Amino acid sequence: MKQKQKWATVYLVLVFILLYTPIFYLIFYSFNEAGTMNQFSGFTLNHYSALAEDARLLIIALDTVRIALLSALIATVIGTAGAIGIYYTRQRRAQNVLLSLNNILLVSPDVIIGASFLLLFTLVGFQLGFYSVLLAHIAFSIPIVVLMVLPKLEDMNANMITAARDLGASPIQVLTSVILPSITPGILAGYFMAFTFSIDDFAVTFFVTGGGFATLSVEIYSRARQGVSLEINALSTLLFLVAVSLVSGYYFIQQQQRNRKKLSQLDPTVHEKAVTP
Amino acid sequence: MKKLTSLALIITVLSIAAYAGGLLLEQAQGTSGQDVFHLYNWGDYIDSDLIDQFEEETGYRVVYETFDSNEAMYTKIQQGGTGYDLAIPSEYMIERMIEENLVVELDHTQIHGLENIDPAFLDLNFDPGNRYSIPYFWGTLGIAYNEELLSDFEFSSWQDLYQLELENSILMIDGARELIGIGLQTLGYSLNSRDEAELAAAADVLSDLAPNIKALVADEIKMYMIQEEASIAVTFSGEAADMMWENESIVYVLPEEGSNLWFDNMVIPHTVQNEEAAYAFINFMLDPNIAAQNADYVGYSTPNEAAMAFLPDETVEDKQFYPSPEMMENLEVYQDLGLEFTGLYNDLFLEFKMFR
Amino acid sequence: MTKERKWLAVPYHLWIVLFVIVPVMLLLFQSFRGLDGSFTLVNIQTYFTSRVYLTMTLQSFFYAFLITVLTLLISYPAAYFLAQTRHKQFWLLVLILPTWMNILLKTYAFIGILSQTGFVNQGLNFIGIGAQQLLFTPLSFLIVATYIEVPFMLLPVFNAIDEIDGSMIKASRDLGAGEWQTFASVIFPLSLSGVRSGIQAVFIPSLSLFMLTRLIAGNRVITLGTAIEQNFLVTQNWGMGSTMGIVLVLIMFGVMFLTRRRRKGVTVR
Numbered sequence: 076m077k078q079k080q081k082w083a084t085v086y087l088v089l090v091f092i093l094l095y096t097p098i099f100y101l102i103f104y105s106f107n108e109a110g111t112m113n114q115f116s117g118f119t120l121n122h123y124s125a126l127a128e129d130a131r132l133l134i135i136a137l138d139t140v141r142i143a144l145l146s147a148l149i150a151t152v153i154g155t156a157g158a159i160g161i162y163y164t165r166q167r168r169a170q171n172v173l174l175s176l177n178n179i180l181l182v183s184p185d186v187i188i189g190a191s192f193l194l195l196f197t198l199v200g201f202q203l204g205f206y207s208v209l210l211a212h213i214a215f216s217i218p219i220v221v222l223m224v225l226p227k228l229e230d231m232n233a234n235m236i237t238a239a240r241d242l243g244a245s246p247i248q249v250l251t252s253v254i255l256p257s258i259t260p261g262i263l264a265g266y267f268m269a270f271t272f273s274i275d276d277f278a279v280t281f282f283v284t285g286g287g288f289a290t291l292s293v294e295i296y297s298r299a300r301q302g303v304s305l306e307i308n309a310l311s312t313l314l315f316l317v318a319v320s321l322v323s324g325y326y327f328i329q330q331q332q333r334n335r336k337k338l339s340q341l342d343p344t345v346h347e348k349a350v351t352p
Numbered sequence: 353m354k355k356l357t358s359l360a361l362i363i364t365v366l367s368i369a370a371y372a373g374g375l376l377l378e379q380a381q382g383t384s385g386q387d388v389f390h391l392y393n394w395g396d397y398i399d400s401d402l403i404d405q406f407e408e409e410t411g412y413r414v415v416y417e418t419f420d421s422n423e424a425m426y427t428k429i430q431q432g433g434t435g436y437d438l439a440i441p442s443e444y445m446i447e448r449m450i451e452e453n454l455v456v457e458l459d460h461t462q463i464h465g466l467e468n469i470d471p472a473f474l475d476l477n478f479d480p481g482n483r484y485s486i487p488y489f490w491g492t493l494g495i496a497y498n499e500e501l502l503s504d505f506e507f508s509s510w511q512d513l514y515q516l517e518l519e520n521s522i523l524m525i526d527g528a529r530e531l532i533g534i535g536l537q538t539l540g541y542s543l544n545s546r547d548e549a550e551l552a553a554a555a556d557v558l559s560d561l562a563p564n565i566k567a568l569v570a571d572e573i574k575m576y577m578i579q580e581e582a583s584i585a586v587t588f589s590g591e592a593a594d595m596m597w598e599n600e601s602i603v604y605v606l607p608e609e610g611s612n613l614w615f616d617n618m619v620i621p622h623t624v625q626n627e628e629a630a631y632a633f634i635n636f637m638l639d640p641n642i643a644a645q646n647a648d649y650v651g652y653s654t655p656n657e658a659a660m661a662f663l664p665d666e667t668v669e670d671k672q673f674y675p676s677p678e679m680m681e682n683l684e685v686y687q688d689l690g691l692e693f694t695g696l697y698n699d700l701f702l703e704f705k706m707f708r
Numbered sequence: 709m710t711k712e713r714k715w716l717a718v719p720y721h722l723w724i725v726l727f728v729i730v731p732v733m734l735l736l737f738q739s740f741r742g743l744d745g746s747f748t749l750v751n752i753q754t755y756f757t758s759r760v761y762l763t764m765t766l767q768s769f770f771y772a773f774l775i776t777v778l779t780l781l782i783s784y785p786a787a788y789f790l791a792q793t794r795h796k797q798f799w800l801l802v803l804i805l806p807t808w809m810n811i812l813l814k815t816y817a818f819i820g821i822l823s824q825t826g827f828v829n830q831g832l833n834f835i836g837i838g839a840q841q842l843l844f845t846p847l848s849f850l851i852v853a854t855y856i857e858v859p860f861m862l863l864p865v866f867n868a869i870d871e872i873d874g875s876m877i878k879a880s881r882d883l884g885a886g887e888w889q890t891f892a893s894v895i896f897p898l899s900l901s902g903v904r905s906g907i908q909a910v911f912i913p914s915l916s917l918f919m920l921t922r923l924i925a926g927n928r929v930i931t932l933g934t935a936i937e938q939n940f941l942v943t944q945n946w947g948m949g950s951t952m953g954i955v956l957v958l959i960m961f962g963v964m965f966l967t968r969r970r971r972k973g974v975t976v977r
Contacts, residue, residue: 187940268909296420
């Protein structure tokens with residue numbers, strides 16, 4: 076048993092190294108005196124001070140984060156509601172049709188999505204800029220949320236709903252205290268995927284942006300003509316550190332809350348015990 | 353449930369914070385001026401100091417957006433979601449935009465300094481009388497190679513690329529017209545050939561070139577050449593200039609058979625909202641001092657004759673970048689091929705990529 | 709009850725109409741248009757008779773299949789082991805975080821890592837194999853594409869494994885099943901829903917990867933995505949691009965059909 080655990084740890088560490096190699100590579104070269112990601116010639120913080128003065132890039136970074144946070148949030152809300160809708164669709168065939176429609180955006184190449192959204196926005200006369208980008212990001216993130224939430228719904232014990240209803244719970248109560256708690260991991264997964272999609276997107280944003288609004292990937296792409304400047308590495312390093320600290324901070328707070336909860340386990344008013352993963 | 357609501361709350365607060373942060377930065381920078389000028393240009397195709405200078409001199413606030421291909425720019429301007437005031441497309445696209453009424457006719461009484469431009473770059477086929485466009489930069493397609501790594505080789509023509517010893521070593525620009533054009537010019541045909549037999553012959557001769565091609569790439573060519581991942585590349589003159597700046601072993605040559613000559617000109621698209629600013633920018637760019645500074649930064653050749661005086665001698669005298677009139681005669685400008693032949697070129701190109 | 713539920717899904721249905729059905733209609737409409745704008749079946753005919761397009765489709769399929777298998781092989785054990793660690797949610801996030809780094813930037817990092825003078829080749833030199841041409845090969849494309857897709861497999865698989873009721877595993881052991889048997893007859897079948905979502909989330913987008921095909925593979929690998937991008941942005945042959953888009957949508961239907969849930973309630977809960 077011990078032996079097995081050791082192998083598990085070794086494997087996870089390997090995967091970790093694999094996934095982080097390019098990240099560490101980028102971070103390492105953000106301190107490179109020479110301007111490229113090739114030969115390391117000496118340590119410098121120049122790229123960081125250049126970044127501090129580059130207000131345009133900083134504004135773009137903040138805009139990118141804002142778009143990602145908001146679009147993922149809205150997409151998660153709409154997507155979760157949609158998944159519940161699909162789950163409750165009685166006919167098998169209707170369910171399949173809905174799911175197929177859902178997945179179309181996942182398979183469409185970004186260029187097609189971008190071009191057709193551009194057509195759509197101009198057809199309606201929508202001004203291109205922050206809101207068009209936000210709307211586009213929400214639109215292409217919804218299907219992944221549905222895909223993450225739906226399996227959780229299907230695994231949910233349907234008897235719980237019946238039981239809750241028999242006990243006189245209102246539809247909203249059923250939703251908030253039976254359905255949502257049991258699909259929370261799926262919702263969170265959906266949010267993270269949506270966030271990731273938004274942060275990663277280049278092609279769609281490129282088409283639907285306007286009025287000088289840009290996200291990081293669009294900006295990086297246009298700057299990449301001269302080879303990516305290490306200022307971008309510096310910025311990514313900082314953003315990455317922020318993300319790591321936010322995630323660890325959040326996790327730490329959660330842990331503390333959970334520990335407190337454990338202490339109050341004897342308290343019969345605590346229902347959420349079964350819910351938190 | 354509590355967990356979900358609190359998370360949603362945190363996210364909302366964070367995004368408001370990001371918004372506020374952005375506003376603060378904008379205010380600190382003073383970029384929230386009223387008189388906006390929308391410039392739509394290739395990525396990294398202007399010295400950013402010049403944008404600052406233009407803002408200072410004229411009081412306009414420049415909103416700078418970039419594109420990576422003429423076609424992407426065309427799509428966005430055609431759809432007209434944003435009020436671009438000035439764009440800088442290439443000649444064949446300008447021809448098409450004129451045809452489709454996507455550009456505004458220029459009022460020449462408002463343009464000052466056109467006499468600085470070399471007459472050779474004015475009144476060209478794609479825009480007779482420069483009714484719609486003003487030259488910005490021009491350049492060629494040629495061969496960039498590393499003298500150190502390829503000391504046994506001489507390159508002066510497209511034909512030289514076919515040598516068997518060069519197996520798997522050429523970086524080729526990822527463009528249909530560029531690649532098919534090399535095939536056509538190797539055989540002595542025109543770059544704008546609309547003869548199916550000639551095109552088939554070109555595709556045939558290119559299949560001999562295929563084994564020598566290491567990769568078909570785009571802007572990255574510059575990086576690869578500087579890092580010596582490859583020793584030879586087919587690329588544009590300005591890209592080559594940048595490579596030579598970073599790696600002294602690199603040389604750029606214009607092939608004897610001839611090559612492509614291209615122009616990027618400033619146009620006022622139909623989406624214009626601030627015409628006054630557009631003219632101010634055109635006049636700014638026509639200034640010899642400004643044009644020289646920009647050419648020095650970007651690396652492409654300037655059409656501004658008066659600006660040549662402000663450029664280093666070694667740049668101006670370099671025949672590979674400012675070719676002699678005889679060499680110029682060998683160069684050909686792309687013409688709009690029409691839909692059918694554009695399609696054929698691209699089919700041949702795709703086939704080349706698939707089965708090389 | 710039903711009324712509220714309907715109301716709940718209204719934004720979602722609105723989304724389907726506006727951002728799915730309308731664009732697909734536009735796409736369909738475009739795919740029946742020739743270069744001159746007239747109604748024609750020529751695009752579909754070209755697609756299904758052209759050696760180039762058919763080979764490309766098969767090639768895309770082949771690479772997407774390999775990428776999916778590789779990501780599954782890497783992610784499944786990782787998700788399985790991860791589910792047994794103490795701070796599993798935290799470590800999961802740590803493994804997902806690299807996806808937030810800009811993809812183009814990571815690609816450039818890979819270019820540095822895999823280049824002639826990069827550290828993989830330095831390592832190969834060190835152990836005496838000598839530097840190899842790694843960039844511009846299908847292998848490097850597979851490596852980078854797998855790298856990019858792993859998190860999208862890891863997450864759903866982890867969620868499925870994590871959901872498995874601990875008491876089932878215990879019951880299986882109590883009934884005398886060994887480690888392997890428990891895995892094969894309890895854990896694996898119960899994690900299949902996650903594997904299915906993972907395959908959907910990886911295979912389908914892998915068909916249309918572009919940018920990587922040029923940056924990492926130097927166009928030695930051509931996927932449907934590359935060709936579609938070419939048709940939309942370079943040739944401006946939106947008709948052909950749309951036709952390929954429709955083909956992709958049809959392939960997606962196929963994948964969905966193959967990975968669908970066979971029967972509801974197979975798993976005893």
